[in-house]
Amino acid sequence: xxxxxxxxxIVRGILIGLxxxxxxxxxxxxxxxxxxxxxxxxxxxxxxxxxxxLSNYSALITGRLETTAGNLDxxxxxNLGNSVFLSxxxxxxxxxxxxxxxxxxxxxxxxxxxxxxxxxxSFRFAPPLLVLLPLSLYFKxxxxxxxxxxxxxxxxxxCLPLILWIxxxxxxxxxxxxxxxxxxxGNSWWQTxxxxxxxxxxxxIAAAGLLAFIFxxxxxxxxxxxxSADKQPVTVGALAFVTASGIQxxxxxxxxxxxxxxxxxxxxxxxxxxxxxxxxGAVKG
Amino acid sequence: MxxxxxxxxxxxxxxxxxxxxxxxxxxxxxxxxCIGILIPFFTAVYYSLLRFxxxxxxxxxxxxxxxxxxFLSDAAFWNTVKVSLVYAxxxxxxxxxxxxxxxxxxxxxTRFNNIASILLLLPLMTxxxxxxxxxxxxxxxxxxxxxxxxxxxxxxDFKWASDPSTALLTVTLVDVWVYTPxxxxxxxxxxxxxxxxxxxxxxxxxxxxxxxxxxxxxxMLLPYIITASLFRLLDSIQQFDIVxxxxxxxxxxxxxxxxxxxxxxxFQYTNVGRSAALLIILWAITYLLSNIFIKQWLKLRExxxxxx
Numbered sequence: 001x002x003x004x005x006x007x008x009x010i011v012r013g014i015l016i017g018l019x020x021x022x023x024x025x026x027x028x029x030x031x032x033x034x035x036x037x038x039x040x041x042x043x044x045x046x047x048x049x050x051x052x053x054l055s056n057y058s059a060l061i062t063g064r065l066e067t068t069a070g071n072l073d074x075x076x077x078x079n080l081g082n083s084v085f086l087s088x089x090x091x092x093x094x095x096x097x098x099x100x101x102x103x104x105x106x107x108x109x110x111x112x113x114x115x116x117x118x119x120x121x122s123f124r125f126a127p128p129l130l131v132l133l134p135l136s137l138y139f140k141x142x143x144x145x146x147x148x149x150x151x152x153x154x155x156x157x158x159c160l161p162l163i164l165w166i167x168x169x170x171x172x173x174x175x176x177x178x179x180x181x182x183x184x185x186g187n188s189w190w191q192t193x194x195x196x197x198x199x200x201x202x203x204x205i206a207a208a209g210l211l212a213f214i215f216x217x218x219x220x221x222x223x224x225x226x227x228s229a230d231k232q233p234v235t236v237g238a239l240a241f242v243t244a245s246g247i248q249x250x251x252x253x254x255x256x257x258x259x260x261x262x263x264x265x266x267x268x269x270x271x272x273x274x275x276x277x278x279x280x281g282a283v284k285g
Numbered sequence: 286m287x288x289x290x291x292x293x294x295x296x297x298x299x300x301x302x303x304x305x306x307x308x309x310x311x312x313x314x315x316x317x318x319c320i321g322i323l324i325p326f327f328t329a330v331y332y333s334l335l336r337f338x339x340x341x342x343x344x345x346x347x348x349x350x351x352x353x354x355x356f357l358s359d360a361a362f363w364n365t366v367k368v369s370l371v372y373a374x375x376x377x378x379x380x381x382x383x384x385x386x387x388x389x390x391x392x393x394x395t396r397f398n399n400i401a402s403i404l405l406l407l408p409l410m411t412x413x414x415x416x417x418x419x420x421x422x423x424x425x426x427x428x429x430x431x432x433x434x435x436x437x438x439x440x441x442d443f444k445w446a447s448d449p450s451t452a453l454l455t456v457t458l459v460d461v462w463v464y465t466p467x468x469x470x471x472x473x474x475x476x477x478x479x480x481x482x483x484x485x486x487x488x489x490x491x492x493x494x495x496x497x498x499x500x501x502x503x504x505m506l507l508p509y510i511i512t513a514s515l516f517r518l519l520d521s522i523q524q525f526d527i528v529x530x531x532x533x534x535x536x537x538x539x540x541x542x543x544x545x546x547x548x549x550x551x552f553q554y555t556n557v558g559r560s561a562a563l564l565i566i567l568w569a570i571t572y573l574l575s576n577i578f579i580k581q582w583l584k585l586r587e588x589x590x591x592x593x
Binding site: 013015016019020023024027029030033041042043044045046056063096097098100101103104106107108110112113116119120121122123125126127128129130131132133134135137139151156157160169189214217218219220222234235236238239242249252253256257258259263264266267268271272274275278280 | 306307308309311312314315316317319320321323324325326327330333364387390391398401403405406407408409410411412413414415416418419421422425427428430451462465466467470471474519520523525528529532543544547548557560561563565567568569571572574576578579580586590
């Protein structure tokens with residue numbers, strides 16, 4: 001592998017360049033669009049030379065969108081707030097429920113544990129609508145439709161399996177002898193769990209929490225079915241944007257940029273956790 | 286997996302009862318969530334055996350397997366099966382080839398390659414529903430940059446997702462954009478974890494590189510390829526976000542994949558029984574696939590953890 005020719009290196013470089021263009025150009029282009037008015041967006045041929053404007057973002061933040069059909073009130077910031085709240089709360093709940101269970105599955109061999117782990121895992125792959133459609137009828141009866149509590153509960157379907165399976169793998173990698181030694185020294189089970197097991201499994205917990213956040217943020221179908229406009233996250237809210245007629249294209253682009261920026265920033269910041277998390281611990285990076 | 290602690294004598298600080306109950310107490314919340322999922326699931330099975338339309342509650346009644354039997358002679362159902370299978374096969378096929386190619390390009394852990402592989406994660410971190418909107422803007426007939434590019438190539442009337450003949454191509458493009466990095470990242474991790482010895486031996490013997498690739502790299506990478514493809518196949522056959530955001534299953538019934546069809550069946554035609562039956566069929570398909578996948582994945586996981 002060490003004696004690659006110059007020719008091969010050039011070909012490789014060009015190919016990687018093309019790959020990067022394909023995967024990064026859409027993001028680049030939408031960011032550019034978000035700083036343009038309709039006049040420059042509609043130019044033919046398109047050009048990357050334009051006078052950048054922040055008007056799209058300021059319209060979104062104030063919530064007053066000027067359209068050809070008059071002023072339109074769209075609470076996009078509310079959607080953004082919903083996304084933040086739903087994702088953060090779901091991950092926190094999921095960590096609180098998932099870490100002890102993951103520990104139990106890793107440390108104690110019991111039948112029920114395997115059954116729960118597998119049920120959750122196999123439902124990770126079941127069609128979400130299968131659960132959501134009956135649930136939407138139940139939620140109506142229970143009064144949980146369009147409530148944060150109902151949504152956070154359902155979001156556990158996304159977060160909990162991830163956390164259980166990733167963190168469990170990390171607990172399994174910790175030698176029980178370390179914990180045993182700490183117990184012998186006179187510490188309770190709870191202290192051992194808190195002071196030894198959880199800190200040692202921290203990289204796994206971070207990876208799982210990060211990934212659960214991203215998946216919760218990116219989820220679309222749950223809120224589409226169980227939430228109305230005032231509780232909807234950005235993924236569903238942005239769709240309403242596109243269908244509302246007469247909205248400036250730059251504003252749609254700005255809304256998309258604001259919606260994808262948090263997960264992209266997180267991914268860049270914590271990329272080393274992602275590979276491990278994405279494969280549910282199947283491949284150790 | 287060998288790390289279970291139950292054979293080690295435990296300090297006798299806690300009562301016998303507490304010790305036996307502990308694992309159950311710890312997993313109780315997860316168990317409750319499990320039950321919370323299983324109830325709607327069994328409800329869905331029950332609904333699928335009913336004549337149940339939200340707008341005609343008086344007609345509600347048990348009809349055994351009529352919903353399923355009706356599918357057999359229903360062209361819309363077979364269209365859904367066909368579209369879903371074509372969509373899953375096409376997207377996963379393209380993503381696998383592309384992902385493998387990119388993983389091979391970035392195999393050497395140089396600084397440049399590592400930065401490139403991190404940047405390639407960005408589409409994967411984009412919500413698929415939003416990615417579909419991004420591509421919708423780029424393929425807009427009035428100002429879309431991609432519409433402009435294809436017009437330079439001579440296709441002045443290329444309609445992307447709004448034309449039945451190119452709609453599948455367009456959503457496939459979005460799916461490939463979002464999910465190829467997933468396969469790439471798994472295969473890259475796989476490639477970099479392969480043992481060095483066989484490659485060094487082959488290099489010493491002057492074995493041709495195509496031979497090395499087909500006889501050493503590919504067979505050793507196969508478990509990773511199978512895991513990644515099964516995972517994607519499971520997701521792709523249930524695709525909803527991209528198709529719904531892009532075209533809502535249209536134009537016509539061109540992109541009526543399972544979940545979009547059952548969503549419309551439920552909310553537009555309020556036919557709960559039919560919608561549930563459709564989802565049960567989709568579930569059966571994914572259940573078979575996921576069992577194969579979980580076995581494969583556990584094998585790989587065991588190996589990764591054992592070797593670490």
